[in-house]
Amino acid sequence: QVQLVESGGGVVQPGRSLRLSCAASGFTFSDYALHWVRQAQGEGLQWVACISYDGNYEYYADPVKGRFTASRDSSKNTVYLQMNNLRTEDTAVYHCARASSPFGTAVAGIYAFDFWGRGTVVTVSS
Amino acid sequence: DIQMIQSPSSLSASVGDRVTITCRASQSITGYLNWYQQRAGRVPKLLISAASTLQSGVPSTFSGSGSGTDFTLTISSLQPEDFATYYCQQSYTTPLTFGGGTKVEIK
Numbered sequence: 001q002v003q004l005v006e007s008g009g010g011v012v013q014p015g016r017s018l019r020l021s022c023a024a025s026g027f028t029f030s031d032y033a034l035h036w037v038r039q040a041q042g043e044g045l046q047w048v049a050c051i052s053y054d055g056n057y058e059y060y061a062d063p064v065k066g067r068f069t070a071s072r073d074s075s076k077n078t079v080y081l082q083m084n085n086l087r088t089e090d091t092a093v094y095h096c097a098r099a100s101s102p103f104g105t106a107v108a109g110i111y112a113f114d115f116w117g118r119g120t121v122v123t124v125s126s
Numbered sequence: 127d128i129q130m131i132q133s134p135s136s137l138s139a140s141v142g143d144r145v146t147i148t149c150r151a152s153q154s155i156t157g158y159l160n161w162y163q164q165r166a167g168r169v170p171k172l173l174i175s176a177a178s179t180l181q182s183g184v185p186s187t188f189s190g191s192g193s194g195t196d197f198t199l200t201i202s203s204l205q206p207e208d209f210a211t212y213y214c215q216q217s218y219t220t221p222l223t224f225g226g227g228t229k230v231e232i233k
Contacts, residue, residue, distance in 0.1 A: 035222075044213065044224055044225075044226050044227045045162075045170065045213055045215070045224040045227075046224065047215075047221055047222040047223065047224070050222075059220055059221075061221045062127075062221065095169060095170075100172070100175065107220045107222065108158070108217055108218055108219045108220055108222070109158070109217060110157075110158060110175075110176050110217065111175070111217055112160035112172050112175040112176075112215070112217065113160070113162070113170070113172060113215075114172050114175075114181070116169040116170055116171075117169070118169055119169065
């Protein structure tokens with residue numbers, strides 16, 4: 001069965017960095033784009049970033065552009081989200097989610113997030 | 127950015143009721159619209175993709191319709207496990223955006 005397991009969250013001060021990981025299993029990792037979606041406590045869902053199935057394309061939401069970097073390692077079936085210069089407004093649960101259609105290189109298209117990880121909590125506070 | 131506006135933001139209903147949630151996009155997204163259910167303390171679950179395609183394992187009491195800017199999620203007969211928050215999401219263009227959510231509560 002498809003599993004996505006995030007790790008790497010924690011409590012950090014503003015301006016510091018964290019690297020999140022999402023370990024994938026149960027599907028052909030190199031066939032699917034993976035996304036990061038965050039949810040602040042009691043709030044709605046916000047798309048953060050996407051990395052294409054082949055790792056050649058990355059897309060970011062404006063609030064994180066220039067600060068966050070997505071990457072993937074097919075040898076480890078893992079995607080990463082490097083988060084630099086963190087702000088208090090980045091505080092949220094960060095979910096990894098799989099794009100439902102394989103071989104996606106564009107961030108837009110006829111697909112949905114068909115599997116989600118439970119998330120890892122990031123708290124940015126002084 | 128495409129804004130996704132859901133209404134209502136919350137509703138109270140009884141088991142067996144028919145419930146309709148609407149999602150309006152600030153510009154046409156053709157049929158690139160997905161619906162998710164999030165129960166309290168759980169991760170979102172994909173219910174409907176491409177406006178009207180029911181996902182495997184999702185009860186047939188759920189249905190989706192619409193195109194362009196106006197979309198609807200209908201629960202034909204509300205069950206106890208359906209009390210949750212529902213989100214629409216567009217995949218038409220970047221940035222991908224979600225509606226603010228509709229919380230379905232027990233009356």
